[in-house]
Amino acid sequence: MDNGATSFPKAPGVAEKVFDYLKNVGTNLNRSSHGSSYEAESVAYETRELLCSLFQYDKPENVVFTKNVTESLNVLIKGIFRSGDHILISSMEHNAVMRPLNGLRSKGIAYDKLACDREGVLDVNEIGKHILPNTKGIIMTHASNVCGTILDIESVGKLCRQNGLAFIVDTAQTAGLFDIEFLSMGIDALAFTGHKSLLGPQGIGGFVISDKLAREMETLMEGGTGSLSDIEVQPDLMPDKFESGTLNIPGIFGLNESLKYIIRETTEAIREKEMALTGVFIEALLNMDHIDLIGRKNIMNRTGIVSIDFRSADNGIMAQSLREAFGITTRSGLHCAPSAHQTLGTFPRGTLRFGLGHFMSEDDIHYAIDSVYRLRSIMDR
Ligand SMILES: Cc1ncc(COP(=O)(O)O)c(C=O)c1O
Structure with missing residues (x-):
């Protein structure tokens, strides 16, 4: 009964799909011209499409793979916010949000916590008075990993739209379990992890991002992407802009299978x-x-x-x-x-x-x- 930490068992077929990649496919993405590389690429692309289908978004190229939600939040937080910015968060956040934010305080990036009640419920009507002229975004978990309380991301998303704030959601505890609609909920960046309710392997996660934020964001890491190899600066192309280095392809194969299971089951x-x-x-x-x-x-x-x-x-x-x-x-x-x-x-x-x-x-x-x-x-x- 420790599925809050990581789910077990995994969806049917996940282990076999990871094995199939390692045994029968084994190639990198974007980097070879032989047949099986195309298979790895098509499974990776299909996995981006499955994530889009789950999160009600239609831009597979804006699905970026990382190793988990912690890495996704680090890439997002450090890429979006600059010195002088102010951020609002809920008082229910995981250290995956708290630690990067506290690390950024010395760089002139400040945050305030929106107090939730003793059951972890956030009063959305209270948020407005905490928005400062330099508030740039709200970061919020969709559900508490301590007590399971759901935070009303739909209302917060609406408020972010009205006030021109970036809205970043940590879906570690809800992706695969709750309907999360990227566009209609006003989300600008959605961080997910594959190994909890998405029922996939450890070491694969990612984020889904709007065009605007992807364009404005700085990269945390640069390197080889297998694309535009003639230039020595990071490409702007999505998802390559945020996917340097070889990805966890066995993890992507496993996640592909678990997403199909979730979508089939609903x-x-x-x-x-x-x-x-x-x-x-x-x-x-x-x-x-x-x-x-x-x-x-x-x-x-x-x-x-x-x-x-x-x-x-x-x-x-x-x-x-x-x-x-x-x-x-x-x-x-x-x-x-x-x-x-x-x-x-x-x-x-x-x-x-x-x-x-x-x-x-x-x-x-x-x-x-x-x-x-x-x-x-x-x-x-
Ligand atoms: C709400 C929340 N955010 C972030 C994380 C970090 O997840 P991961 O270890 O997959 O990066 C967890 C997992 O414990 C979580 O429950």
């Missing part, structure tokens, strides 16, 4: 199943003493990330006991998001986090409920 059906299981799980947790459920107490506007706090025991020891006594893997601590814990009132103690996954069954959930119940009753003795 995000709606995937979400419905996950939320039904989440409902059963949180209902049972709410009825247990010794435990606080952190964040939202029902399945409205949340994901299958469920954090609890054992009131009178160490969450880390409880996580270890769950693994050793019942074979259930979870994650305890601060989950790389101290600001979210400060918002939720769980800093520095942290929580024990369950991440429900697509391939779990109702029996798995009942087993988990029973295990937490038994663990908790040990505390009564």
Whole structure:
């Protein structure tokens, strides 16, 4: 039950597709003229198209591959913002946003946090008064990796459009699970990671970007792209502008297969199943003493990330006991998001986090409920 960290198992066929690339294809992108290179290229291009289909965008060339959402956010944040700029973020951000932003403070780039409530909910009506003359953009996670609360990116996107701000969304916890519409939600850059709800391999992620931002952005890395080899400066061509060096092609093949699975199953059906299981799980947790459920107490506007706090025991020891006594893997601590814990009132103690996954069954959930119940009753003795 640690799918919030990374999903397991992966979508059917993912491992075989990675193997197929390594065993039967094995060529680079843009760099050779023999037959199988074209196959790698066509799978990579199809993967960009599948991502466009998932995120309701029609520009495959504006899908840039990186190794994960952290790299995507670094490329975006460091490429878009300049000295003197001001940025707004939510108080639920992961260190993938906090650390690059704090690193940029010495370069004259400032940020302010928009406070969310004790359930991680952002009041969009409060944002306007925090916009300064030099505010250039808003960066926001779509869902908290600590408590699963969904942030209203659609309303924030609208506000960004009205105020001419760039809107950058971290979809680490929602891509593959929620419908994210790049254009209609007013998103300018959408960072994703392949290994969570996209059900693909680790080491492949990327971002989807608008033409305008792609044009304005500076590159974080330059190098060989296999294109325009006669010039010694970085090409402006998309996606090459942001894709220097050999990509994780086995990862792209694996992601290609998992995206096909998600699109076939539909995000709606995937979400419905996950939320039904989440409902059963949180209902049972709410009825247990010794435990606080952190964040939202029902399945409205949340994901299958469920954090609890054992009131009178160490969450880390409880996580270890769950693994050793019942074979259930979870994650305890601060989950790389101290600001979210400060918002939720769980800093520095942290929580024990369950991440429900697509391939779990109702029996798995009942087993988990029973295990937490038994663990908790040990505390009564
Ligand atoms: C909200 C959020 N942002 C960013 C990340 C970083 O993801 P990755 O390690 O794939 O870059 C995570 C994963 O833990 C996350 O949950």
